[in-house]
Amino acid sequence: MSAIKGKKVLGERRVIKRKPGKKSKNYFTMDTQAAIVRYQASEDHAEREKIYTKEILPAFDALSENLINVYGYKVMYESKKDLKAECLEFLYSTVEKWDESKGSKAFSYYNVVARHWLTISSKKNVKRMKTYISMEDKDEFSSADVEKYDTYNVIPSYEEMLQKQENAKMLKKIVIELKTRVKTDNEIACVNAVEQIVDSLEDIDILNKRAVLLYIREITGLSSKQLSVCLSSLKKHYRELRKTDSFAY
Numbered sequence: 001m002s003a004i005k006g007k008k009v010l011g012e013r014r015v016i017k018r019k020p021g022k023k024s025k026n027y028f029t030m031d032t033q034a035a036i037v038r039y040q041a042s043e044d045h046a047e048r049e050k051i052y053t054k055e056i057l058p059a060f061d062a063l064s065e066n067l068i069n070v071y072g073y074k075v076m077y078e079s080k081k082d083l084k085a086e087c088l089e090f091l092y093s094t095v096e097k098w099d100e101s102k103g104s105k106a107f108s109y110y111n112v113v114a115r116h117w118l119t120i121s122s123k124k125n126v127k128r129m130k131t132y133i134s135m136e137d138k139d140e141f142s143s144a145d146v147e148k149y150d151t152y153n154v155i156p157s158y159e160e161m162l163q164k165q166e167n168a169k170m171l172k173k174i175v176i177e178l179k180t181r182v183k184t185d186n187e188i189a190c191v192n193a194v195e196q197i198v199d200s201l202e203d204i205d206i207l208n209k210r211a212v213l214l215y216i217r218e219i220t221g222l223s224s225k226q227l228s229v230c231l232s233s234l235k236k237h238y239r240e241l242r243k244t245d246s247f248a249y
Helices: 030-041 045-071 080-093 106-130 143-150 158-179 185-199 209-220 224-242
Strands: 002-004 007-010 013-016
Touching: 030 045, 030 106, 045 080, 045 106, 045 224, 080 106, 080 209, 080 224, 158 185, 158 224, 185 209, 185 224, 209 224
Parallel strands: none
Antiparallel strands: 002 007, 007 013
16 A cells, blocks of 8 residues: 555555535536526525525535635634624625526636635635734834723713614614515515514613624524525525615615
């Protein structure tokens, strides 16, 4: 037996060592591609959700996990699970963009766009971390920064408070409209959870993307995959609403 660049030769058979978490490309087959074609052609919301959840999502899930494991993508303060969930949301938004008539395979297209998205997300995070200074590390502050920090008025101005109130009203208005558009039980549960958060904004100490996702997951009891599908659908409705004059802000 001899070892050649990570490969063991047993007679004429080669055994290739794979990286942890790496899977075969067989998870994304021509059946997956056919499912994407059927998804794009269907105009029935329930049918599209069924096709995506059962035939497309598992392939996207494995693709995202493989890319994160093989290329080592990571974002500070986010777990691999969180990063994969965000990648799945992105892939869901691109299902309509692959064009079979152009001759490229679906796997090649989604592999490229997912890797591109993960690369950009990682680079953005690195850039943010390089410009971040802890508020407790005053040694890194300039003298002007220290003065601003020491004299900073933590009470928001009247204009800021008024703007927050207006934003809250608009969010409530959007949520009410979303409730008229969603159809599945999971989507309805997500919208209700968002409405509960909007109604409790003044009582929430920490409000950022990660916290909101955690709140919605706890309220709805949905799994990460279910939540990813529902939120991606809500985002599409939200983008459509923002294009109208009634919801532009």
